[in-house]
Amino acid sequence: MNSKKMVELMKEKLRNEPFTYHYDRKKDTLRIEDPNVEKGVTISIPNLIAKCEEKKEKALEEFVYYIKESLYAMKENHELSGKEKRIFPVIRSTSFPIETSDGIPLIYDEHTAETRIFYALDLGKTYRLIDKHLLEKEQWSPQHLKEMALFNLRSLETVIKEDHVAGNDFYFIRSNDGYDASRILNESLLQQFQKKITGDMVVAVPHQDVLIIADIQNETGYDVLAQLTMSFFASGRVPITALSFIYENNELEPIFILAHNRKKQD
Structure with missing residues:
Protein backbone atom coordinates (compact mmCIF):
# COMPACT_ATOMS: atom_id res chain seq x y z
CA MET A 1 0.00 0.00 0.00
CA ASN A 2 1.30 3.47 -0.87
CA SER A 3 0.98 6.65 1.18
CA LYS A 4 -1.89 8.11 -0.85
CA LYS A 5 -4.05 5.02 -0.31
CA MET A 6 -3.22 4.93 3.41
CA VAL A 7 -4.22 8.59 3.86
CA GLU A 8 -7.53 7.93 2.12
CA LEU A 9 -8.09 4.83 4.25
CA MET A 10 -7.51 6.82 7.46
CA LYS A 11 -9.97 9.47 6.33
CA GLU A 12 -12.53 6.79 5.58
CA LYS A 13 -12.08 5.20 9.02
CA LEU A 14 -12.63 8.61 10.64
CA ARG A 15 -15.36 9.82 8.29
CA ASN A 16 -17.90 10.26 11.10
CA GLU A 17 -15.58 12.52 13.11
CA PRO A 18 -15.38 16.33 12.71
CA PHE A 19 -11.65 16.27 11.98
CA THR A 20 -9.58 18.11 9.38
CA TYR A 21 -6.60 16.62 7.58
CA HIS A 22 -3.32 17.89 6.17
CA TYR A 23 -0.97 15.57 4.33
CA ASP A 24 2.67 16.69 4.16
CA ARG A 25 4.14 14.97 1.10
CA LYS A 26 7.70 16.00 1.91
CA LYS A 27 7.65 14.55 5.44
CA ASP A 28 5.11 11.85 4.51
CA THR A 29 3.01 12.63 7.58
CA LEU A 30 -0.70 13.13 8.14
CA ARG A 31 -1.83 15.87 10.52
CA ILE A 32 -5.31 15.25 11.99
CA GLU A 33 -6.92 18.09 13.94
CA ASP A 34 -10.15 18.83 15.75
CA PRO A 35 -11.20 22.33 14.57
CA ASN A 36 -13.12 22.85 17.81
CA VAL A 37 -9.90 22.95 19.83
CA GLU A 38 -7.39 23.68 17.03
CA LYS A 39 -5.18 20.86 18.24
CA GLY A 40 -4.23 17.56 16.71
CA VAL A 41 -1.91 14.62 16.23
CA THR A 42 0.65 13.91 13.52
CA ILE A 43 1.11 10.40 12.14
CA SER A 44 4.06 9.02 10.19
CA ILE A 45 2.48 7.30 7.18
CA PRO A 46 5.45 4.95 6.48
CA ASN A 47 5.36 3.86 10.11
CA LEU A 48 1.63 3.17 9.89
CA ILE A 49 2.01 1.22 6.63
CA ALA A 50 4.78 -0.92 8.14
CA LYS A 51 2.63 -1.77 11.15
CA CYS A 52 -0.39 -2.58 8.99
CA GLU A 53 1.69 -4.95 6.90
CA GLU A 54 2.62 -6.82 10.05
CA LYS A 55 -0.57 -6.62 12.14
CA LYS A 56 -3.11 -6.03 9.35
CA GLU A 57 -6.47 -4.53 10.37
CA LYS A 58 -5.60 -4.62 14.08
CA ALA A 59 -2.85 -2.02 13.61
CA LEU A 60 -5.21 0.35 11.80
CA GLU A 61 -7.86 -0.05 14.50
CA GLU A 62 -5.26 0.76 17.17
CA PHE A 63 -4.21 3.94 15.36
CA VAL A 64 -7.81 5.07 14.86
CA TYR A 65 -8.54 4.44 18.54
CA TYR A 66 -5.40 6.36 19.59
CA ILE A 67 -6.29 9.33 17.36
CA LYS A 68 -9.88 9.59 18.57
CA GLU A 69 -9.02 9.26 22.26
CA SER A 70 -6.15 11.74 21.99
CA LEU A 71 -8.27 14.38 20.27
CA TYR A 72 -11.19 13.87 22.65
CA ALA A 73 -8.80 14.33 25.60
CA MET A 74 -7.60 17.64 24.14
CA LYS A 75 -11.12 19.08 24.44
CA GLU A 76 -11.12 18.83 28.21
CA ASN A 77 -9.71 21.33 30.69
CA HIS A 78 -7.59 19.20 32.98
CA GLU A 79 -6.45 19.83 36.53
CA LEU A 80 -3.85 17.90 38.50
CA SER A 81 -5.09 18.65 42.02
CA GLY A 82 -7.19 15.77 43.30
CA LYS A 83 -5.71 13.47 40.66
CA LEU A 156 1.74 -0.48 40.00
CA GLU A 157 1.47 -4.26 39.81
CA THR A 158 4.24 -5.82 37.75
CA VAL A 159 3.35 -8.81 35.55
CA ILE A 160 6.40 -10.79 34.43
CA LYS A 161 6.64 -13.58 31.85
CA GLU A 162 9.80 -15.61 31.31
CA ASP A 163 11.43 -17.31 28.35
CA HIS A 164 14.68 -19.25 28.15
CA VAL A 165 16.80 -19.64 24.99
CA ALA A 166 20.20 -21.35 24.71
CA GLY A 167 21.07 -20.78 28.37
CA ASN A 168 19.85 -17.17 28.41
CA ASP A 169 16.90 -15.91 30.46
CA PHE A 170 14.48 -13.29 29.16
CA TYR A 171 11.90 -11.53 31.31
CA PHE A 172 9.02 -9.63 29.72
CA ILE A 173 7.09 -7.04 31.70
CA ARG A 174 3.77 -6.52 29.94
CA SER A 175 1.05 -5.40 32.30
CA ASN A 176 -0.90 -3.66 29.52
CA ASP A 177 -1.46 -0.52 31.59
CA GLY A 178 0.45 1.86 29.31
CA TYR A 179 3.44 2.13 31.67
CA ASP A 180 5.43 -1.05 31.05
CA ALA A 181 8.42 0.74 29.53
CA SER A 182 8.22 3.26 32.39
CA ARG A 183 9.12 0.50 34.81
CA ILE A 184 12.71 0.91 33.67
CA LEU A 185 12.65 3.86 36.11
CA ASN A 186 11.81 1.60 39.05
CA GLU A 187 15.27 1.24 40.61
CA SER A 188 14.13 -1.29 43.21
CA LEU A 189 12.78 -3.52 40.42
CA LEU A 190 16.03 -3.35 38.46
CA GLN A 191 18.07 -4.06 41.57
CA GLN A 192 15.93 -7.09 42.40
CA PHE A 193 16.71 -8.53 39.00
CA GLN A 194 20.38 -7.65 39.32
CA LYS A 195 20.64 -9.78 42.46
CA LYS A 196 19.54 -12.94 40.65
CA ILE A 197 21.18 -12.36 37.27
CA THR A 198 24.49 -14.20 36.87
CA GLY A 199 25.47 -13.02 33.39
CA ASP A 200 25.21 -9.58 31.77
CA MET A 201 22.06 -7.70 32.74
CA VAL A 202 20.65 -6.10 29.62
CA VAL A 203 17.47 -4.02 29.50
CA ALA A 204 15.35 -2.91 26.54
CA VAL A 205 12.34 -0.63 25.99
CA PRO A 206 11.50 -1.07 22.28
CA HIS A 207 8.03 0.42 22.73
CA GLN A 208 5.89 1.85 25.53
CA ASP A 209 4.06 -1.40 26.29
CA VAL A 210 6.98 -3.69 27.12
CA LEU A 211 10.11 -3.80 29.25
CA ILE A 212 12.57 -6.59 28.51
CA ILE A 213 15.17 -7.62 31.07
CA ALA A 214 17.68 -10.27 30.01
CA ASP A 215 20.28 -12.43 31.74
CA ILE A 216 22.75 -12.85 28.88
CA GLN A 217 25.18 -15.75 29.22
CA ASN A 218 26.56 -16.07 25.68
CA GLU A 219 26.66 -14.48 22.22
CA THR A 220 23.49 -16.30 21.16
CA GLY A 221 21.67 -14.42 23.91
CA TYR A 222 22.72 -11.10 22.40
CA ASP A 223 21.57 -12.20 18.95
CA VAL A 224 18.19 -13.27 20.30
CA LEU A 225 17.78 -10.02 22.22
CA ALA A 226 18.63 -7.97 19.11
CA GLN A 227 15.95 -9.80 17.12
CA LEU A 228 13.42 -9.36 19.92
CA THR A 229 13.97 -5.65 20.35
CA MET A 230 13.81 -4.97 16.62
CA SER A 231 10.60 -6.97 16.28
CA PHE A 232 8.96 -5.18 19.22
CA PHE A 233 10.22 -1.80 18.01
CA ALA A 234 8.68 -2.34 14.57
CA SER A 235 5.32 -3.50 15.93
CA GLY A 236 4.78 -1.08 18.82
CA ARG A 237 2.15 1.67 18.61
CA VAL A 238 4.57 4.04 20.39
CA PRO A 239 8.10 2.88 19.49
CA ILE A 240 10.97 4.08 21.69
CA THR A 241 14.33 2.55 20.75
CA ALA A 242 15.66 -0.64 19.16
CA LEU A 243 18.86 -0.33 21.17
CA SER A 244 19.40 -2.19 24.43
CA PHE A 245 21.10 -1.05 27.63
CA ILE A 246 23.69 -2.66 29.85
CA TYR A 247 22.73 -2.18 33.50
CA GLU A 248 25.84 -1.82 35.66
CA ASN A 249 26.44 0.08 38.90
CA ASN A 250 22.84 1.32 38.88
CA GLU A 251 23.35 2.97 35.49
CA LEU A 252 22.04 2.27 31.99
CA GLU A 253 24.38 2.49 29.03
CA PRO A 254 23.13 1.98 25.45
CA ILE A 255 24.83 -0.73 23.43
CA PHE A 256 24.82 -1.82 19.80
CA ILE A 257 24.42 -5.54 19.21
CA LEU A 258 25.96 -6.42 15.85
CA ALA A 259 27.01 -9.72 14.31
CA HIS A 260 27.81 -11.66 17.45
CA ASN A 261 29.49 -8.63 19.01
CA ARG A 262 28.34 -5.97 21.43
CA LYS A 263 29.70 -2.46 21.38
CA LYS A 264 28.97 0.37 23.78
CA GLN A 265 27.60 3.45 22.08
CA ASP A 266 30.00 6.36 21.92
Whole structure:
Protein backbone atom coordinates (compact mmCIF):
# COMPACT_ATOMS: atom_id res chain seq x y z
CA MET A 1 0.00 0.00 0.00
CA ASN A 2 1.30 3.47 -0.87
CA SER A 3 0.98 6.65 1.18
CA LYS A 4 -1.89 8.11 -0.85
CA LYS A 5 -4.05 5.02 -0.31
CA MET A 6 -3.22 4.93 3.41
CA VAL A 7 -4.22 8.59 3.86
CA GLU A 8 -7.53 7.93 2.12
CA LEU A 9 -8.09 4.83 4.25
CA MET A 10 -7.51 6.82 7.46
CA LYS A 11 -9.97 9.47 6.33
CA GLU A 12 -12.53 6.79 5.58
CA LYS A 13 -12.08 5.20 9.02
CA LEU A 14 -12.63 8.61 10.64
CA ARG A 15 -15.36 9.82 8.29
CA ASN A 16 -17.90 10.26 11.10
CA GLU A 17 -15.58 12.52 13.11
CA PRO A 18 -15.38 16.33 12.71
CA PHE A 19 -11.65 16.27 11.98
CA THR A 20 -9.58 18.11 9.38
CA TYR A 21 -6.60 16.62 7.58
CA HIS A 22 -3.32 17.89 6.17
CA TYR A 23 -0.97 15.57 4.33
CA ASP A 24 2.67 16.69 4.16
CA ARG A 25 4.14 14.97 1.10
CA LYS A 26 7.70 16.00 1.91
CA LYS A 27 7.65 14.55 5.44
CA ASP A 28 5.11 11.85 4.51
CA THR A 29 3.01 12.63 7.58
CA LEU A 30 -0.70 13.13 8.14
CA ARG A 31 -1.83 15.87 10.52
CA ILE A 32 -5.31 15.25 11.99
CA GLU A 33 -6.92 18.09 13.94
CA ASP A 34 -10.15 18.83 15.75
CA PRO A 35 -11.20 22.33 14.57
CA ASN A 36 -13.12 22.85 17.81
CA VAL A 37 -9.90 22.95 19.83
CA GLU A 38 -7.39 23.68 17.03
CA LYS A 39 -5.18 20.86 18.24
CA GLY A 40 -4.23 17.56 16.71
CA VAL A 41 -1.91 14.62 16.23
CA THR A 42 0.65 13.91 13.52
CA ILE A 43 1.11 10.40 12.14
CA SER A 44 4.06 9.02 10.19
CA ILE A 45 2.48 7.30 7.18
CA PRO A 46 5.45 4.95 6.48
CA ASN A 47 5.36 3.86 10.11
CA LEU A 48 1.63 3.17 9.89
CA ILE A 49 2.01 1.22 6.63
CA ALA A 50 4.78 -0.92 8.14
CA LYS A 51 2.63 -1.77 11.15
CA CYS A 52 -0.39 -2.58 8.99
CA GLU A 53 1.69 -4.95 6.90
CA GLU A 54 2.62 -6.82 10.05
CA LYS A 55 -0.57 -6.62 12.14
CA LYS A 56 -3.11 -6.03 9.35
CA GLU A 57 -6.47 -4.53 10.37
CA LYS A 58 -5.60 -4.62 14.08
CA ALA A 59 -2.85 -2.02 13.61
CA LEU A 60 -5.21 0.35 11.80
CA GLU A 61 -7.86 -0.05 14.50
CA GLU A 62 -5.26 0.76 17.17
CA PHE A 63 -4.21 3.94 15.36
CA VAL A 64 -7.81 5.07 14.86
CA TYR A 65 -8.54 4.44 18.54
CA TYR A 66 -5.40 6.36 19.59
CA ILE A 67 -6.29 9.33 17.36
CA LYS A 68 -9.88 9.59 18.57
CA GLU A 69 -9.02 9.26 22.26
CA SER A 70 -6.15 11.74 21.99
CA LEU A 71 -8.27 14.38 20.27
CA TYR A 72 -11.19 13.87 22.65
CA ALA A 73 -8.80 14.33 25.60
CA MET A 74 -7.60 17.64 24.14
CA LYS A 75 -11.12 19.08 24.44
CA GLU A 76 -11.12 18.83 28.21
CA ASN A 77 -9.71 21.33 30.69
CA HIS A 78 -7.59 19.20 32.98
CA GLU A 79 -6.45 19.83 36.53
CA LEU A 80 -3.85 17.90 38.50
CA SER A 81 -5.09 18.65 42.02
CA GLY A 82 -7.19 15.77 43.30
CA LYS A 83 -5.71 13.47 40.66
CA GLU A 84 -2.27 13.02 42.19
CA LYS A 85 -2.49 9.21 42.10
CA ARG A 86 -3.08 9.27 38.36
CA ILE A 87 0.22 10.91 37.45
CA PHE A 88 2.94 8.67 35.97
CA PRO A 89 6.24 8.97 34.10
CA VAL A 90 6.35 7.86 30.47
CA ILE A 91 9.46 6.96 28.47
CA ARG A 92 9.89 8.37 24.97
CA SER A 93 12.70 8.52 22.44
CA THR A 94 14.91 11.61 22.29
CA SER A 95 13.30 12.44 18.93
CA PHE A 96 9.93 12.91 20.63
CA PRO A 97 8.76 16.58 20.60
CA ILE A 98 9.56 18.53 23.77
CA GLU A 99 6.70 20.98 23.35
CA THR A 100 3.02 20.82 22.45
CA SER A 101 1.70 21.74 19.02
CA ASP A 102 0.93 25.14 20.55
CA GLY A 103 4.58 25.66 21.47
CA ILE A 104 4.10 25.07 25.21
CA PRO A 105 7.14 23.27 26.72
CA LEU A 106 6.46 19.78 28.03
CA ILE A 107 7.89 18.79 31.40
CA TYR A 108 10.63 16.22 30.89
CA ASP A 109 13.91 14.91 32.28
CA GLU A 110 16.91 13.48 30.47
CA HIS A 111 17.29 9.74 30.95
CA THR A 112 19.77 8.08 28.56
CA ALA A 113 21.31 8.98 25.22
CA GLU A 114 18.29 7.31 23.62
CA THR A 115 15.41 8.16 25.95
CA ARG A 116 13.71 10.96 27.87
CA ILE A 117 11.20 10.93 30.72
CA PHE A 118 7.93 12.81 30.27
CA TYR A 119 5.07 13.01 32.76
CA ALA A 120 1.42 12.20 32.12
CA LEU A 121 -2.00 12.54 33.70
CA ASP A 122 -3.81 9.23 33.23
CA LEU A 123 -7.29 9.78 31.80
CA GLY A 124 -8.34 6.13 31.65
CA LYS A 125 -8.37 5.26 27.95
CA THR A 126 -5.60 7.74 27.16
CA TYR A 127 -3.44 10.30 28.97
CA ARG A 128 -2.29 13.87 28.67
CA LEU A 129 1.36 14.83 28.82
CA ILE A 130 1.95 17.50 31.44
CA ASP A 131 3.23 20.82 30.13
CA LYS A 132 4.67 23.94 31.75
CA HIS A 133 1.35 25.81 31.82
CA LEU A 134 -0.47 22.99 33.58
CA LEU A 135 2.30 22.71 36.17
CA GLU A 136 2.35 26.47 36.80
CA LYS A 137 -1.44 26.46 37.14
CA GLU A 138 -1.10 24.02 40.05
CA GLN A 139 1.95 25.88 41.42
CA TRP A 140 3.89 22.62 41.56
CA SER A 141 7.64 22.30 41.11
CA PRO A 142 9.05 19.84 38.54
CA GLN A 143 10.72 17.96 41.41
CA HIS A 144 7.39 17.53 43.20
CA LEU A 145 5.86 16.19 39.98
CA LYS A 146 8.75 13.76 39.46
CA GLU A 147 8.62 12.38 43.01
CA MET A 148 4.86 11.90 42.78
CA ALA A 149 5.04 10.14 39.42
CA LEU A 150 7.82 7.76 40.50
CA PHE A 151 5.94 6.91 43.71
CA ASN A 152 2.84 6.05 41.69
CA LEU A 153 4.91 3.98 39.28
CA ARG A 154 6.29 1.84 42.11
CA SER A 155 2.74 1.16 43.29
CA LEU A 156 1.74 -0.48 40.00
CA GLU A 157 1.47 -4.26 39.81
CA THR A 158 4.24 -5.82 37.75
CA VAL A 159 3.35 -8.81 35.55
CA ILE A 160 6.40 -10.79 34.43
CA LYS A 161 6.64 -13.58 31.85
CA GLU A 162 9.80 -15.61 31.31
CA ASP A 163 11.43 -17.31 28.35
CA HIS A 164 14.68 -19.25 28.15
CA VAL A 165 16.80 -19.64 24.99
CA ALA A 166 20.20 -21.35 24.71
CA GLY A 167 21.07 -20.78 28.37
CA ASN A 168 19.85 -17.17 28.41
CA ASP A 169 16.90 -15.91 30.46
CA PHE A 170 14.48 -13.29 29.16
CA TYR A 171 11.90 -11.53 31.31
CA PHE A 172 9.02 -9.63 29.72
CA ILE A 173 7.09 -7.04 31.70
CA ARG A 174 3.77 -6.52 29.94
CA SER A 175 1.05 -5.40 32.30
CA ASN A 176 -0.90 -3.66 29.52
CA ASP A 177 -1.46 -0.52 31.59
CA GLY A 178 0.45 1.86 29.31
CA TYR A 179 3.44 2.13 31.67
CA ASP A 180 5.43 -1.05 31.05
CA ALA A 181 8.42 0.74 29.53
CA SER A 182 8.22 3.26 32.39
CA ARG A 183 9.12 0.50 34.81
CA ILE A 184 12.71 0.91 33.67
CA LEU A 185 12.65 3.86 36.11
CA ASN A 186 11.81 1.60 39.05
CA GLU A 187 15.27 1.24 40.61
CA SER A 188 14.13 -1.29 43.21
CA LEU A 189 12.78 -3.52 40.42
CA LEU A 190 16.03 -3.35 38.46
CA GLN A 191 18.07 -4.06 41.57
CA GLN A 192 15.93 -7.09 42.40
CA PHE A 193 16.71 -8.53 39.00
CA GLN A 194 20.38 -7.65 39.32
CA LYS A 195 20.64 -9.78 42.46
CA LYS A 196 19.54 -12.94 40.65
CA ILE A 197 21.18 -12.36 37.27
CA THR A 198 24.49 -14.20 36.87
CA GLY A 199 25.47 -13.02 33.39
CA ASP A 200 25.21 -9.58 31.77
CA MET A 201 22.06 -7.70 32.74
CA VAL A 202 20.65 -6.10 29.62
CA VAL A 203 17.47 -4.02 29.50
CA ALA A 204 15.35 -2.91 26.54
CA VAL A 205 12.34 -0.63 25.99
CA PRO A 206 11.50 -1.07 22.28
CA HIS A 207 8.03 0.42 22.73
CA GLN A 208 5.89 1.85 25.53
CA ASP A 209 4.06 -1.40 26.29
CA VAL A 210 6.98 -3.69 27.12
CA LEU A 211 10.11 -3.80 29.25
CA ILE A 212 12.57 -6.59 28.51
CA ILE A 213 15.17 -7.62 31.07
CA ALA A 214 17.68 -10.27 30.01
CA ASP A 215 20.28 -12.43 31.74
CA ILE A 216 22.75 -12.85 28.88
CA GLN A 217 25.18 -15.75 29.22
CA ASN A 218 26.56 -16.07 25.68
CA GLU A 219 26.66 -14.48 22.22
CA THR A 220 23.49 -16.30 21.16
CA GLY A 221 21.67 -14.42 23.91
CA TYR A 222 22.72 -11.10 22.40
CA ASP A 223 21.57 -12.20 18.95
CA VAL A 224 18.19 -13.27 20.30
CA LEU A 225 17.78 -10.02 22.22
CA ALA A 226 18.63 -7.97 19.11
CA GLN A 227 15.95 -9.80 17.12
CA LEU A 228 13.42 -9.36 19.92
CA THR A 229 13.97 -5.65 20.35
CA MET A 230 13.81 -4.97 16.62
CA SER A 231 10.60 -6.97 16.28
CA PHE A 232 8.96 -5.18 19.22
CA PHE A 233 10.22 -1.80 18.01
CA ALA A 234 8.68 -2.34 14.57
CA SER A 235 5.32 -3.50 15.93
CA GLY A 236 4.78 -1.08 18.82
CA ARG A 237 2.15 1.67 18.61
CA VAL A 238 4.57 4.04 20.39
CA PRO A 239 8.10 2.88 19.49
CA ILE A 240 10.97 4.08 21.69
CA THR A 241 14.33 2.55 20.75
CA ALA A 242 15.66 -0.64 19.16
CA LEU A 243 18.86 -0.33 21.17
CA SER A 244 19.40 -2.19 24.43
CA PHE A 245 21.10 -1.05 27.63
CA ILE A 246 23.69 -2.66 29.85
CA TYR A 247 22.73 -2.18 33.50
CA GLU A 248 25.84 -1.82 35.66
CA ASN A 249 26.44 0.08 38.90
CA ASN A 250 22.84 1.32 38.88
CA GLU A 251 23.35 2.97 35.49
CA LEU A 252 22.04 2.27 31.99
CA GLU A 253 24.38 2.49 29.03
CA PRO A 254 23.13 1.98 25.45
CA ILE A 255 24.83 -0.73 23.43
CA PHE A 256 24.82 -1.82 19.80
CA ILE A 257 24.42 -5.54 19.21
CA LEU A 258 25.96 -6.42 15.85
CA ALA A 259 27.01 -9.72 14.31
CA HIS A 260 27.81 -11.66 17.45
CA ASN A 261 29.49 -8.63 19.01
CA ARG A 262 28.34 -5.97 21.43
CA LYS A 263 29.70 -2.46 21.38
CA LYS A 264 28.97 0.37 23.78
CA GLN A 265 27.60 3.45 22.08
CA ASP A 266 30.00 6.36 21.92
